[in-house]
Amino acid sequence: MRTVVEIKKGVHWVGAVDWHVRDFHGYSVDKGSTYNSYLVMDDKVTLFDAVKKPFKSDMLHNIYKVIDPGKIDYLVVNHVEPDHSGSIPEIIEAIKPEKVFCSSRGKKALLDHYHRDDWPYEIVESGQEISIGKRTITFLETRMLHWPDSMFSYIKEESLLISSDAFGQHWATSERFNDQVDSSELMAHAVKYYANILLPYSGLVQKLIAEVKKMNIKIDMIAPDHGLIWREDPLQIVEAYDKWSKQGCKRKALIIYDTMWHSTEMMAKAIADGLIESGISVKLMNLACDHRSDVITEMIDSKAVILGSPTLNNGMLPRMADMLCYMKGLRPINKFGAAFGSYGWSGEAVKQLAKSLEEMKMKLFGAGINLQFVPNHEGLKKCVDLGREIAAAIKDSVPV
Numbered sequence: 001m002r003t004v005v006e007i008k009k010g011v012h013w014v015g016a017v018d019w020h021v022r023d024f025h026g027y028s029v030d031k032g033s034t035y036n037s038y039l040v041m042d043d044k045v046t047l048f049d050a051v052k053k054p055f056k057s058d059m060l061h062n063i064y065k066v067i068d069p070g071k072i073d074y075l076v077v078n079h080v081e082p083d084h085s086g087s088i089p090e091i092i093e094a095i096k097p098e099k100v101f102c103s104s105r106g107k108k109a110l111l112d113h114y115h116r117d118d119w120p121y122e123i124v125e126s127g128q129e130i131s132i133g134k135r136t137i138t139f140l141e142t143r144m145l146h147w148p149d150s151m152f153s154y155i156k157e158e159s160l161l162i163s164s165d166a167f168g169q170h171w172a173t174s175e176r177f178n179d180q181v182d183s184s185e186l187m188a189h190a191v192k193y194y195a196n197i198l199l200p201y202s203g204l205v206q207k208l209i210a211e212v213k214k215m216n217i218k219i220d221m222i223a224p225d226h227g228l229i230w231r232e233d234p235l236q237i238v239e240a241y242d243k244w245s246k247q248g249c250k251r252k253a254l255i256i257y258d259t260m261w262h263s264t265e266m267m268a269k270a271i272a273d274g275l276i277e278s279g280i281s282v283k284l285m286n287l288a289c290d291h292r293s294d295v296i297t298e299m300i301d302s303k304a305v306i307l308g309s310p311t312l313n314n315g316m317l318p319r320m321a322d323m324l325c326y327m328k329g330l331r332p333i334n335k336f337g338a339a340f341g342s343y344g345w346s347g348e349a350v351k352q353l354a355k356s357l358e359e360m361k362m363k364l365f366g367a368g369i370n371l372q373f374v375p376n377h378e379g380l381k382k383c384v385d386l387g388r389e390i391a392a393a394i395k396d397s398v399p400v
């Protein structure tokens with residue numbers, strides 16, 4: 001995919017589309033991704049960000065359609081994670097820039113990755129402006145969104161915010177703008193991206209939104225480094241980030257389970273019955289079928305997280321251990337938690353699940369339900385009752 005798009009007069013998308021990537025350090029990217037970079041034609045020709053290493057030829061080919069890469073003066077590195085910097089050694093070799101702009105942490109990260117102290121680094125700070133001719137670039141450091149080195153670049157004459165990882169989506173498309181694709185599919189990719197990448201930094205997202213509002217800048221386009229560019233109503237994604245970062249919940253419960261011989265699954269369905277009959281929206285996710293990153297996406301607006309696993313070799317099933325490791329790292333807040341599972345003779349899994357929920361500061365409903373072998377009617381009734389109890393608590397705490 002090598003189609004250059006002029007996103008504003010003199011500003012070109014020269015990135016790459018990765019149709020075939022399916023895993024992004026544990027996050028399933030079922031529809032691929034893009035690595036966006038932007039070339040601004042001005043007195044000082046400026047390139048913003050680069051692409052993953054295997055896509056360097058796509059990017060260079062795109063640049064050649066606009067200008068000889070050797071005529072690029074400045075390279076701005078908004079973020080050093082290798083999906084944006086992997087090709088930088090070859091790109092720098094090709095363009096031989098006069099300056100490489102990055103944050104102080106960006107310089108350290110570039111040195112730590114590529115071990116090149118001969119590049120013409122120029123460290124910039126939040127609020128600093130540089131002129132590239134008719135245009136001015138203002139930098140805004142956005143530490144931990146997504147890495148300590150991250151920053152935004154804002155071009156005021158274009159009202160264009162180049163936002164690095166923030167506001168992106170992992171979605172490979174031939175279209176480049178949000179108004180060219182189905183908006184509900186776009187938002188589904190955007191929320192999955194937020195839930196799997198930015199959720200642990202939600203407090204920082206809140207601060208950043210406040211800071212950008214205080215800057216009182218005009219934004220009529222947001223160009224992230226992944227996915228579609230927000231051209232139509234660009235602030236809708238800022239409003240969505242405001243909502244997601246507050247981690248408000250709906251009257252919704254998420255039941256996440258794995259099962260060995262379907263006993264734990266019977267319990268999951270019975271808990272769901274108790275919730276559904278009480279008017280709570282329920283999502284059942286079986287870790288044998290549902291990927292951890294889709295589970296996290298469903299969790300973002302769920303008030304209750306209910307975990308089920310049978311006991312295997314004195315512990316939980318391995319897919320549940322994987323899920324918990326991932327979930328703890330993403331640091332969800334404001335949730336109720338509950339645990340359940342079936343066992344044969346020892347039954348440690350439920351206790352372990354409850355402990356993990358407690359470590360994530362979720363409000364627990366007792367010690368959980370642990371049933372031996374195949375649940376009978378009485379056991380399933382306990383599960384339905386747990387569902388009802390959780391439903392009542394959700395109704396008390398989440399307004400309609």
Ligand code: FEO
Nearest residue numbers: 081083146147165
């Ligand atoms: Fe798209 Fe944090 O890299």
